[in-house]
Amino acid sequence: MSELPPITYTLEYPYTRTTGPVVGAFLTALRDGRILGSRCGDRVICPPLEFDPDTAEPVAQDLVEVGPGGTVKSWTWIAEPTRKHPFQQPFAFALIVLDGADTALSHAVKARGIDAMSTGMRVRAQWREERASAVTDVYFVPEADAVDTYVPPGEGEVELTEHLISLDFKEAIHPFRERFARGLIAGKFIGQKSPVSGKVYIPSKGYDPLARVAMTEADDVELPPVGIVAGYTVITPVQYYGQKETEPYIRASILLDGADQPLGQQDIKNIPHDEFRSGMRLRAVFRPESERKIVEMDNRWGSTGGVIDHWEPTGEPDAPPEKYLEHLF
């Protein structure tokens, strides 16, 4: 048997945040080529804060320009940057006390090598050509490498920031899920029957959550491709970030004959909404064997997408509610 590829997925959340008066002023000035700190008692804090960090009391907004030169208070040479770092070649993160400030800013220093870095060294801010009203609009270089450029001011005040979180994950398919997946490719539904409670789960999570026991391959059972609509909802797709659907569709839970847990998240697009109902008997129609692919499979929910083409009514009489009412979800 060929190896099933590892499961990969990307988790993304697009964040839009209001900046408030102090962070907004800082980001606006940064975009326009200036760095601001906030006066707090007899200190100047950079990056500026709305509050006194020692007492948490709000402070009157009194922003002052600092930098663009500064002194490195501590540093670390990053030999293997991550995709999220400001530079993709080795660089330094440093704590930089900007001229006129009393506290240090955490930021990136682009230097020729680790030997160009030392505590107490002088650095200077450099502005990126493309600016996004974000803290990444600048970076620092050793003072000798600095080139002062004209930074044309942008328009308006920065009041919002956009931050797309995007994380990649990859893991091997778990053994119980692999047997479910291989079953689907062979046109079969493989579940597991608990040796303790006798409950039949599909797709199984590898354990019986009622009896709290692990299950093994010996507990695998094959279920027929026929079942009852145990519950459903008609979803009108809201066009949020990442939405792929455009038309209303049915999402149903289907209780296969012999199962105690319905196969959830089944998309129904071939049956008119006004004909669809709980209790209806359906049969899975698999794609031709050569076209079956395990897509969007994960280790938690499983997925039948890419394997089942659609569900068709069997034409049998509807099942009575007592057959499925305890198995809605």
Next chain:
Amino acid sequence: MSTEEIAIVAVAQTPSYRHYNDTEPSLLMTLVNQILADTKLDRHDIDFTIAGSCDYLSGLPFAFVSNVDGFGAWPPVYESHVEMDGAWALFEAWVRLSMGDIDLALVAGSGKSSPGSPREIFPLQTDPYYTAPLGFDPVSAAGLQAQALIDAGKATERDFAEVVSRSRRSALANPNAQVAKDVSVDELLKEPYFASPLRKHDLPPISDGASALLIARGDKARELTDKPVWIRGIDHRMESHHLGLRDLTVSDSTRISAEKLGLKSGPVDVAELCVRYSPEEIILVEALGLSGETNINPSGGPLCGHPVMASGLIRIIEVAERIRSGEAQRGVGHAASGGALQQNLLCLMEGGA
């Protein structure tokens, strides 16, 4: 409020796996079943359950809900969750039992770091305007902290390597450790920098794992075990997330917690410290005022196995096990969260009937 003391009566932990090819609920289920078997309790004898985990780690939204399977959720149980290390779940459970109306609480922490990239995930803990967009990660924060220690004359790279060498040697006796080896300081110092002045071995191994313990009040604790480990106090404190506002060479939060708990009012036989980066041990030992009489990280600590979200609770379990075995009479477990020891928790424990 009850003034009755609360004790740890049973503990369990999984190994620190590099890749655990099964679900997080299954990790927890193993531990819950072990604790129930050890105490001869039924699931429904337990009044309250609480877990610490982080959905971002394995990238599964609402993973903490799936984790409830590990505890058994039918018929419904009284449960809570913290998006923090299980040590903070213990704090909530300890406060909950102090209310005096229930006797038993089951606490767990679990996490699988292997599916994701921790250096890309953890920057999301930081300030979303000033720091997160830089991808500023805890390894980089630890590098800045290490360099600050060196510049202040408080430590050398050799001191960091000595922490690693000793920890890995200690871990040879820990069946749950992922990294255990007898390796000399000189050998370690030959390795290249990763986030200078830190080398890869100054960092914790990426780990999957879980930990759990059962706490009980007063007579209930004595009924369940002849070796209760009494929790004499838990204190946790947090410092600014702006590194530039802190003196990175000290841990004020840890020092104040130790004072509040009266740590130095008696001998500290054992200390398990959540040393995720080797320089942290030097800072924590100073903050706690520990002397040569204290056995520090006999398990090897997080440098030898670090299932994030379970790792802090494991420190408390390691101390509790040594008190139960009679190897120690009084000890402290430490948990940490955030970059450069931003947040710290201490749990002071003692043996005795």
